[in-house]
Amino acid sequence: MSKLFSSFKLREVVFKNRIAVSPMSQYRAIDGHANDWHMVHLGRFALGGVGLVYAEATAVERDGRRTHGDLGLWDDAQISALKPIAEFISKEGAIPGIQLSHAGRKASERRPWHGETPVDQEDRSARGEDPWQACAPSAIPYAQGWPEPAELTDEDIQRVVQSFGRAAERARKAGFKMIEVYAAHGFLIHQFLSPISNQRTDRWGGSAENRSRFAVEVAKSIRAHWPEDYPLAFRLSATDWLDGGLEVEDTVRTAIALSKAGVDLIDCSTGGIGGKERPRRMKIEEGFQTPFAEKVRKEAEIATMAVGFLWNPQACEDILQAGKADMIALARELLDDPNWPLHSAGTLGDDTSFESWPIESGWWLMKRDRLLRKLGLRSD
Template structure:
């Protein structure tokens, strides 16, 4: 079955084509991983996923989206992340880390606190203070949001160094895949999208200039990230905004990323935050299962880079078909796996790949197979 065939990039072989998308938990303190992260991510490895990503992991403390985000900006954070990577590998999954910088979307409250900017009120309520944010231009994310400080060349150099150093820490922690979060309005996306980049220097204006930060990020990471390990970028293939970033732009970006040591693009869409800006008219997304897969297929077809499809995927048959016909090389699920961490194992059974619970860990599969034999014998269920 194509969904359960191994896939190799560089020296890394994924046991199947199913990835666990990063899902922020907002439960870190000062960027440090804890038992919650171990259990949350570990259950997906026990559930059979081939690649398990951490949530967005900040390369700077000012690059966190919220006070609860994970981080790899200091060496003390390595061991907590290493504990997770060790467990994932012990259970047969490839450990991946998503490195990111929120840019102008930083200093935000957790979703259950409103997904609005942190203010002095949060100091009284939770002991959490706002912090200064940076971005390619002094353009706020939305109405009533703080205005980020436009990044100087020194700021850009510092962030690139932070990505490089965080990649070194990720390697020390035992991760085998880095995904750079350059989608959904995070910093890399803020640079390449014309919605948010109003610069007139070498990082602004023409598309090639707006792509420069992403390409330099890839090069910076490759300075410390081993040759045999995989580097991926999550991009928003379109802003869904008239006058914004389009799939043709993503094809150009993917070509440049490939030339700079990137092995795979994780093709999502949207998130740039243009709804408050009268200069850009949002377009409606035609939401349906797998609605982003054709965009990933186009990027893959035009560039030859490996592609991951993500978004509104829950039917194993749809995921299977996307791999079988070469639309994408891997599929990534998030909320479906939150609802059912064993989705991968159930998919194997529903597709006829696993008839006797042999894909399950023996500590689980032995019991389930024993029960199934009894149910069959009694003609129950």
């Protein structure tokens, strides 16, 4: 069996393979509530054979949403719509996970297809969606043309920390078995971690230890509300790709601190702190973020997930075989082909007769394959 399709265990949760659906925001929620769209969107990945299905960035506070369409778990009433989704994913053999988030200064943003700019008068008139006040560790706008966020007080910070813990409790009640905290791509926790966005001089800023304090306190808060047997992950931007920003050595130190606070895996992404323009240092190519997962795994001695421009099953297998990461996360490749895991099992020789497919479709595909071969219409 390939490494990609071998099982993997974190705490007492066993993933049938090492493929994860990276959280992908759909912007289809209504006041934070999931609906049929989310059931179909996430359910198809479970049917497609992944080991871990992450629900998208889910706000722990109403004002922590990025857009009006974000999922939320700031209210007990939001549990019921997520519960059947987690149940379906579990029944199909995948582990249901959820990403908890707070957008910080990136809050009150328009959906991507409306421009990825701050909510404005057009949104109010066209969709009845009003802007709201964003917050951040320091009163520094996300990018040129963005409003100045309110600087969080110590009391505000403590409230947000507790909001993550309460959202974790709701995630448990909804049936999720793994949490990933969104601490990358310029969201609130990343804003605390990066010296570019955090210019505080109190215990939440300044030194690297102080800038990581918020992330560590969030991890502790979640662990206080999350079952001991269930794993906890953090998605980190391993580098800001900007001079004066986070470098991978900073992320290694943060990963060590998070591990001590009960975090089990680091999902290694990059960038996102300095506006929408791609930093000049950032060279995008196949698997370009994998070296960060490798370094964090080795030096922080924690499990990691590789993500970003991965689509070739053999390349993913090679990453795992070389010990560069423990799991592989895919996003847009799975949007293009929700059955990518099932097809990859065939490519890597783990399944040559559709046995890993749901029997309702695998039986028919096997029958078609036999007929085509018998008629000489397919030889591969």
